[in-house]
Amino acid sequence: MEFKRITLxxxxxxxxxxxxxxNLAMYLKSTKDKVAVADLDIVNPYFxxxxxxxxxxxxxxxxxxxxxxxxxxxIPALPQELYSITDDxxxxxxxxxxxxxxxxxALGRYAPAILNENNYDMLFVANFxxxxxxxxxxxxxxxxxxxxxxxxxxxxxxxxxxxxxxxDADAVLGTLDKxxxxxxxxxxxxxxxxxxxxxxxxxxxxxxNVFGLDLQNKIR
Amino acid sequence: xxxxxxxxxxxAIAEAAILAGCRHYFGYPITPQTxxxxxxxxxxxxxxxxxxxxxxxxxxxxxxxxxxxVGMRVMTxxxxxxxxxxxxxxxxxxxxxxxxxxxxxxxxxxxxxxxxPSQSDYFQATKGGGHGDYHLIVIAPDSVQEMxxxxxxxxxxxxxxxMPVMILADGTMGQMMEPVSLDLDIKPAPEKPWATTGTGCxxxxxxxxxxxxxxxxxxxxxxxxxxxxxxxxxxxxxxEEYMMEDAETVIVAFGIAARVSKNAITAARKEGIxxxxxxxxTLWPFPTEVISKAADKAKRFISVELSMGQMIExxxxxxNGKADVELCNRAGGMIPSPEQVLEAIxxxxxx
Numbered sequence: 311m312e313f314k315r316i317t318l319x320x321x322x323x324x325x326x327x328x329x330x331x332x333n334l335a336m337y338l339k340s341t342k343d344k345v346a347v348a349d350l351d352i353v354n355p356y357f358x359x360x361x362x363x364x365x366x367x368x369x370x371x372x373x374x375x376x377x378x379x380x381x382x383x384x385i386p387a388l389p390q391e392l393y394s395i396t397d398d399x400x401x402x403x404x405x406x407x408x409x410x411x412x413x414x415x416a417l418g419r420y421a422p423a424i425l426n427e428n429n430y431d432m433l434f435v436a437n438f439x440x441x442x443x444x445x446x447x448x449x450x451x452x453x454x455x456x457x458x459x460x461x462x463x464x465x466x467x468x469x470x471x472x473x474x475x476x477x478d479a480d481a482v483l484g485t486l487d488k489x490x491x492x493x494x495x496x497x498x499x500x501x502x503x504x505x506x507x508x509x510x511x512x513x514x515x516x517x518x519n520v521f522g523l524d525l526q527n528k529i530r
Numbered sequence: 531x532x533x534x535x536x537x538x539x540x541x542a543i544a545e546a547a548i549l550a551g552c553r554h555y556f557g558y559p560i561t562p563q564t565x566x567x568x569x570x571x572x573x574x575x576x577x578x579x580x581x582x583x584x585x586x587x588x589x590x591x592x593x594x595x596x597x598x599x600v601g602m603r604v605m606t607x608x609x610x611x612x613x614x615x616x617x618x619x620x621x622x623x624x625x626x627x628x629x630x631x632x633x634x635x636x637x638x639x640x641x642x643x644x645x646x647p648s649q650s651d652y653f654q655a656t657k658g659g660g661h662g663d664y665h666l667i668v669i670a671p672d673s674v675q676e677m678x679x680x681x682x683x684x685x686x687x688x689x690x691x692x693m694p695v696m697i698l699a700d701g702t703m704g705q706m707m708e709p710v711s712l713d714l715d716i717k718p719a720p721e722k723p724w725a726t727t728g729t730g731c732x733x734x735x736x737x738x739x740x741x742x743x744x745x746x747x748x749x750x751x752x753x754x755x756x757x758x759x760x761x762x763x764x765x766x767x768x769x770e771e772y773m774m775e776d777a778e779t780v781i782v783a784f785g786i787a788a789r790v791s792k793n794a795i796t797a798a799r800k801e802g803i804x805x806x807x808x809x810x811x812t813l814w815p816f817p818t819e820v821i822s823k824a825a826d827k828a829k830r831f832i833s834v835e836l837s838m839g840q841m842i843e844x845x846x847x848x849x850n851g852k853a854d855v856e857l858c859n860r861a862g863g864m865i866p867s868p869e870q871v872l873e874a875i876x877x878x879x880x881x
Contacts, residue, residue, distance in 0.1 A: 324541075439534070441537055444535070474708055
């Protein structure tokens with residue numbers, strides 16, 4: 311699987327961007343020497359790439375996120391180190407963009423440099439089991455809002471449709487038509503279909519570019 | 531399964547409210563409940579409803595008062611500090627016998643506190659919050675599905691008894707994502723002949739008011755309201771019993787604390803310890819009777835809470851000296867771990 315130097319992940323909040331960011335970074339690290347993950351999610355401090363910092367350190371992945379996250383300062387600040395993502399082209403980078411158009415606003419200040427270098431993928435993470443993106447048309451609505459706010463057009467789609475713990479192979483297969491419709495209507499390719507890793511044996515023959523995810527811990 | 535969606539607890543409340551016929555939402559953003567307002571802002575304009583971000587929580591609750599007065603299904607939502615601000619308006623609603631839904635997705639306190647989950651507004655929710663003799667029906671969900679189910683139920687109860695109902699959730703319930711069926715038990719809202727919808731020159735004016743300057747009349751209103759409350763205490767208590775058949779130790783916990791406790795109970799049962807759970811679903815009316823009956827057999831009770839120990843007072847009143855009542859708790863936004871609860875089951879919590 312080929313990746314551009316910068317992979318940006320954006321989508322409706324709760325679509326699974328952060329979890330995919332963590333998994334893609336781990337995958338990239340297996341083939342690339344220098345990998346960085348940047349957390350641009352200044353909207354929702356409850357679920358953040360920061361939870362995975364220890365895993366990143368162990369894997370030798372550089373992490374860039376707000377130094378104020380989970381501290382006593384309620385400041386939606388972006389660290390200056392984020393500029394190293396666009397300045398230091400020796401790194402392969404994953405950028406986790408905050409939810410919806412409001413989260414994507416933070417992307418605007420890096421957009422000119424990313425567009426200028428032109429070695430990026432801007433991927434829309436879609437979960438058709440989420441209530442406000444249940445079909446292609448509503449997903450396109452969110453897509454347009456994010457593009458307008460972030461200033462970078464999408465180049466591809468990740469179909470991350472899942473029902474949490476209740477996801478099975480049929481549930482994923484049932485979303486393929488919607489993903490195809492989204493692809494046709496937006497003119498963008500489906501870069502990946504992401505599924506919980508144990509489902510891979512049942513789906514690898516049926517879906518092209520299927521990618522297994524290791525899920526982060528959660529409360530039962 | 532195909533009809534399920536993956537939702538945050540906050541979204542489940544918002545969508546369930548819309549399905550229940552709520553077309554008026556007034557609120558003010560605060561973590562960790564902001565998704566309710568964000569969801570309403572997106573959905574309400576598309577279905578002919580009203581989403582309004584008020585200038586403050588105080589304004590929002592008074593808009594709820596107004597919409598309820600004309601018979602609308604209406605709601606507001608906030609988190610702990612915001613609910614403190616709404617307390618005056620909630621008391622006015624209770625004093626005017628107005629139905630409405632108030633959602634509190636609790637965060638750590640007191641004061642501005644933090645943004646992590648907490649259950650330290652138990653006293654505020656069940657013992658008043660605002661001034662005067664009144665109660666809210668207080669419902670505590672423990673899953674995203676229950677956030678949806680009990681939102682619908684809350685509107686039904688509010689209309690049935692003409693009183694405000696509160697969903698008392700916490701940051702985890704609001705933020706966690708779980709599969710939800712939106713095939714909910716929707717009943718049409720009842721007729722509201724008391725609402726101020728215009729007389730059409732065919733009836734006397736309806737008056738919605740909490741002011742009553744003649745003490746004899748105000749006392750009468752209070753007595754009548756408490757007859758209603760007594761009826762609710764007899765008829766609307768909801769709870770879940772878990773592994774209670776032979777339980778010698780009984781955990782009492784609601785919301786996220788109940789889910790953590792179930793994990794601890796499963797671990798304890800593997801070691802042969804006879805422990806069960808009573809999970810109050812309504813915090814008011816509190817399941818006093820079932821706890822009192824359990825105290826005839828059980829030796830000890832442990833109240834597991836995300837607070838410094840608030841519900842434990844109601845547990846003690848229900849147990850009424852028949853057994854020991856201990857506390858197992860975290861506060862300030864921290865959540866007890868299953869290991870901590872297991873330790874309390876084995877070696878005792880704080881007395």
